[in-house]
Amino acid sequence: MTAAALTAATLLAEIDDAADPQVAEVLERYFQLQPGGYGYGDQMVGVKLSTIRGLLKPYLRAAVPLDELEQALTSPIHEHRLAILCLLADRAAKGKGNERPEIYDLYLRSTAYINNWDLVDCSASEIVGGHLIDKxxxxxxxxxxxxxxxxxxxxxxxxxxxxxxxxxxxxxxxxxxxxxxxxxxxxxxxxxxxxxxxxxxxxxxxxxxxxxxxxxxxxxxxxxxxxxxxxxxxxxxxxxx
The missing domain is CATH 1.25.40.290 (ARM repeat domains)
Structure with a gap:
């Protein structure tokens, strides 16, 4: 697939293709998606972070528009949001062009979708800390x-x-x-x-x-x-x- 063909939608589709119900059961317990847990209401399809990072490699070199990524961040699927946040964190850390402040603004208006510790921990340092380093x-x-x-x-x-x-x-x-x-x-x-x-x-x-x-x-x-x-x-x- 060429870089131009890589979109937020194709990334989410690849994650769905890698889904494993047995892994989902483990992740649901680990991230406390049960009633009363801090992750209650979220949805897991069963894709580990290591798998997501492998799927992300070609997307790290593609210029997927930020508006596409922001829309994808509203997905009800936890692993979709995890992938998007990892991608945004990588782009913020590289700080190309004017993207870092745009990503920072996108992030802070999207905190309702950054709703578990792994989602925070993969992204807050690079996106928020990276933007504020000289502010x-x-x-x-x-x-x-x-x-x-x-x-x-x-x-x-x-x-x-x-x-x-x-x-x-x-x-x-x-x-x-x-x-x-x-x-x-x-x-x-x-x-x-x-x-x-x-x-x-x-x-x-x-x-x-x-x-x-x-x-x-x-x-x-x-x-x-x-x-x-x-x-x-x-x-x-x-x-x-």
């Missing part, structure tokens, strides 16, 4: 106070882009804002980013943060944040909690 980060404070679990997670995961480039201030600002969050997925995301800040930027900065905040941190957030610290240091902060 005000005030939008992250707005997002972290959103009623939407997924918008709050977007704010936290977006900081990974900054952390990988040696900037840790944003996660140290945002993490205390979610100490009282009711969702474990938010505690996990904040702890993950704190851990990354300690690993990639400064372990000393992380310890200073923990010295002040460890007693108030949710257990899950603290556990994730200290994972890469020496055993005796982990024990010290657990005891303070």
């Amino acid at each position: 005000s980060r005030d939008v992250l404070t707005t997002l972290v106070h959103s009623e939407s679990l997924w918008e709050r997670r977007i704010a936290l995961v977006a900081t990974h882009w900054f952390i990988r480039r040696g900037e840790s201030e944003d996660i140290y600002h945002l993490a205390p804002e979610v100490f009282d969050d009711r969702e474990d997925l938010i505690h996990k995301a904040a702890g993950w980013m704190l851990r990354e800040a300690g690993k990639r930027v400064s372990e000393e900065e992380l310890r200073v943060f923990l010295d002040e905040h460890a007693p108030a941190m949710p257990r899950t957030m603290l556990r994730y944040a200290i994972e890469r610290l020496p055993a005796d240091v982990r024990a010290h902060y657990r005891a303070r909690r």
Whole structure:
């Protein structure tokens, strides 16, 4: 198939062709699509991320119009949205032409469809963090106070882009804002980013943060944040909690 023949519709059709009902059953449990789960109401057809990334390879070189991708992002099928977000994240990371701000705007007006942790985690850093790297980060404070679990997670995961480039201030600002969050997925995301800040930027900065905040941190957030610290240091902060 030529690049010109690659469209959002052909990508979604390829995902449908790769569907496996047995894989769908496993994914439905893993992403909590059952009643009462955080993914309830979503639909899985049964395509693993590794398969999706394989299908995406030719599309990474094709110029599928953004309006097509935005429309495809409204699909009720989880794996369709996952593929579109992976594609948008790749294009945002490459930052060709004027696409990065367009993708950022598309993303923030589409958060209703970015409604599970894998969808956030494959895209928020490249699309939101990548766009904000040389701009005000005030939008992250707005997002972290959103009623939407997924918008709050977007704010936290977006900081990974900054952390990988040696900037840790944003996660140290945002993490205390979610100490009282009711969702474990938010505690996990904040702890993950704190851990990354300690690993990639400064372990000393992380310890200073923990010295002040460890007693108030949710257990899950603290556990994730200290994972890469020496055993005796982990024990010290657990005891303070």
